Amino acid sequence: xxxxxxxxxxxxxxxxxxARTGAGMIPDDNTEMERVQAHLMVCVYAKDASGIxxxxxxxxxxxxxxxxxxxxxxxxxxxxxxxxGAVLNALVDILPAELLDIRDENGLTPLMCAARHGHVSAIHxxxxxxxxxxxxDQSGYSALMWAAMSGFVDAVKVLxxxxxYADDSAQPMGVDRQDNNGDTALxxxxxxxxxxxxxxxVARRANIxxxxxxGERALSVAVSLGRRRAIRLLCEQRDIDLNAVDRMxxxxxxxxxxxxxxxxxxxxxxxxxxxxxxxxxKDRDGxxxxxxxxxxxxxxxxxxxxxxxxxIHATDSKGCTAVALAAKHNNLYGLxxxxxxxxxxxxxxxxxxxxxxxxxxxxxxxxxxxxxxxHGADSRLSYTVINGTVLTLAxxxxxxxxxxxxxxxxxxxxxxxxxxxxx
Numbered sequence: 293x294x295x296x297x298x299x300x301x302x303x304x305x306x307x308x309x310x311a312r313t314g315a316g317m318i319p320d321d322n323t324e325m326e327r328v329q330a331h332l333m334v335c336v337y338a339k340d341a342s343g344i345x346x347x348x349x350x351x352x353x354x355x356x357x358x359x360x361x362x363x364x365x366x367x368x369x370x371x372x373x374x375x376x377g378a379v380l381n382a383l384v385d386i387l388p389a390e391l392l393d394i395r396d397e398n399g400l401t402p403l404m405c406a407a408r409h410g411h412v413s414a415i416h417x418x419x420x421x422x423x424x425x426x427x428x429d430q431s432g433y434s435a436l437m438w439a440a441m442s443g444f445v446d447a448v449k450v451l452x453x454x455x456x457y458a459d460d461s462a463q464p465m466g467v468d469r470q471d472n473n474g475d476t477a478l479x480x481x482x483x484x485x486x487x488x489x490x491x492x493x494v495a496r497r498a499n500i501x502x503x504x505x506x507g508e509r510a511l512s513v514a515v516s517l518g519r520r521r522a523i524r525l526l527c528e529q530r531d532i533d534l535n536a537v538d539r540m541x542x543x544x545x546x547x548x549x550x551x552x553x554x555x556x557x558x559x560x561x562x563x564x565x566x567x568x569x570x571x572x573x574k575d576r577d578g579x580x581x582x583x584x585x586x587x588x589x590x591x592x593x594x595x596x597x598x599x600x601x602x603x604i605h606a607t608d609s610k611g612c613t614a615v616a617l618a619a620k621h622n623n624l625y626g627l628x629x630x631x632x633x634x635x636x637x638x639x640x641x642x643x644x645x646x647x648x649x650x651x652x653x654x655x656x657x658x659x660x661x662x663x664x665x666x667h668g669a670d671s672r673l674s675y676t677v678i679n680g681t682v683l684t685l686a687x688x689x690x691x692x693x694x695x696x697x698x699x700x701x702x703x704x705x706x707x708x709x710x711x712x713x714x715x
Contacts, residue, residue: 325359332356333365341378348386357387366396372406372414380414384421392423399430407435407451410444419454425466432471440477440493443486448477452496467498474504482514487521500526507538515547515560523560527567534569541575549581549597553588558596565600572602578609579617586614587621591629604633611643612651619648619664622657631667638669645675653682653694661697671703 328347335343348356360367368391371380384392393401403423406414415435419425428434439447452467468476478498481489494500500510511532514522526532537543548561565571574580582602585593594614598604607613612620615636618627630636639647649669652660665671671682678685683703686694 325355326364328356329359329363329365329367332367333370336367336370336374336376336379336383339374339376339379341376341382344379344382345386357391360387360391361394363394366394366402368392368394368402369396369400369405372402372411372418373409375406375409375411375414377413377417380417384417389422392418392421393427395429401427401429401435403427403435404429404433404438407439407444407447408442410439410442410447412444412446412450415447415450419450425451425454426469428469428471432473434466434469434477436466436469437471437475437477437480440486440489441480441484443481443484443489445486445488445492448489448492452492467493467496468502470502470504474502474506476502476504476510478510479504479508479513482510482519482522483517485517485519487519487525490519490522491525494525494529500529501531501533501536503536503538507536507540509533509536509538512536512538512542512544512547515544515551515564518551518555518557518560520560520563523563527563534564534567535573537573541577543570543573543581545569545571545573545581546575546579546584549585549593550588552593552596553585553590556590556592558592561593561596562600565596571597571600572606574608578607580606582606582614583608583612583617586617586623586626586630588626589623591623591625594626594629598633604630604636605640607642611641613637613640613642613648616640616642616646616648616651619657619660620651620655622655622660624659624663627660627663631663638664638667639673645677647673649673650675650682650685653685653691653698654689656689656691656694658693658697661694662701665698665701671698671701 332344332347335347368380368383368387371383392403395401401423403415403418403425404427406418425435436448436451439451470476476498478490478493478500481493503509511523511526514526535543545564548564552558552561571581575584579587580602582594582597582604583606585597604614608617615627615630615638618630631638639649641647647669649661649664649671652664674681678688681703683695683698686698
């Protein structure tokens with residue numbers, strides 16, 4: 293074939309370069325057109341724009357272009373990744389616009405590759421050649437999403453400039469495009485921790501209240517990951533929904549309480565309290581933020597939620613109070629703080645008639661039992677579920693350590709053979 297035969301000699305010198313750069317040599321067992329494509333790749337890696345233009349000036353150009361519609365090699369992608377301006381310009385000038393949107397083995401277009409690597413010049417070149425800014429890959433990621441989650445704010449700004457606008461709107465339509473999980477570019481940037489990208493997207497009026505497949509929104513993502521700057525920025529927006537509920541029944545206040553317990557950091561919780569986010573909303577288990585905090589392992593969220601007006605008498609779907617949940621989940625620090633509060637009901641029964649002390653004995657949380665008794669929990673209360681007291685429960689469980697602890701702290705002696713159990 294004319295192209296193959298005339299071009300082999302011209303590329304002998306750059307084939308060595310191709311091998312040295314790790315791209316490999318042109319395989320001998322390829323079809324003729326695949327070999328031509330391989331020669332084209334040699335020119336791309338060698339940054340030989342004139343060689344590319346020379347190839348396409350031959351008489352079989354149409355056949356080469358046709359072969360690139362189902363290519364073995366991806367020259368435009370390679371040029372975009374390498375940010376080879378002259379080479380990419382040559383390809384964009386020569387190839388039909390449809391070939392600028394061809395997908396590689398990973399489902400990416402050249403524009404996505406350029407965005408992923410933050411190559412602004414390549415992005416400009418491809419868009420000027422009519423590459424589609426709306427194309428998405430197998431995960432539903434657009435070029436804008438790739439730039440956003442890769443942290444290239446200049447690339448994000450360029451892509452936003454080429455986005456299509458709806459009539460009478462200052463907002464680019466593609467800025468709120470969602471991937472297969474329902475995440476937007478804004479959510480992806482928050483997840484990756486790229487605040488400058490978050491700022492750029494919010495400035496271009498990205499919708500901050502869109503929910504993904506799990507019902508998460510930009511703010512809930514930011515809170516769960518502790519992205520303080522993003523949280524502050526989002527809370528400054530007039531249309532922010534501070535009390536949205538996701539598919540798990542969680543609000544940002546609940547997520548903030550979880551984060552405070554996990555990171556022992558109340559700054560995000562206090563920020564949301566200062567924004568008057570509600571503390572009384574409940575998840576699927578009937579737990580508000582305070583009750584979720586009680587099930588944690590610290591007192592930090594409990595302290596700040598109560599200071600922010602949370603109801604210490606709130607109960608979950610089973611009637612358990614914060615004290616009961618702290619006892620049940622062995623949150624000693626949280627329990628101690630709760631027991632210092634005025635009006636706390638240390639012997640409040642849940643819907644099954646169990647008290648915090650009962651839950652602690654049942655769970656074998658010895659320090660919790662001791663703390664409750666020290667604060668006046670009544671160990672002589674009777675429970676219909678066991679037809680006896682917590683001492684009866686400890687006996688039935690064969691828990692000698694618990695029996696001794698209860699007896700040492702004044703529990704009744706209505707259990708048979710208590711001396712043997714305690715011995």
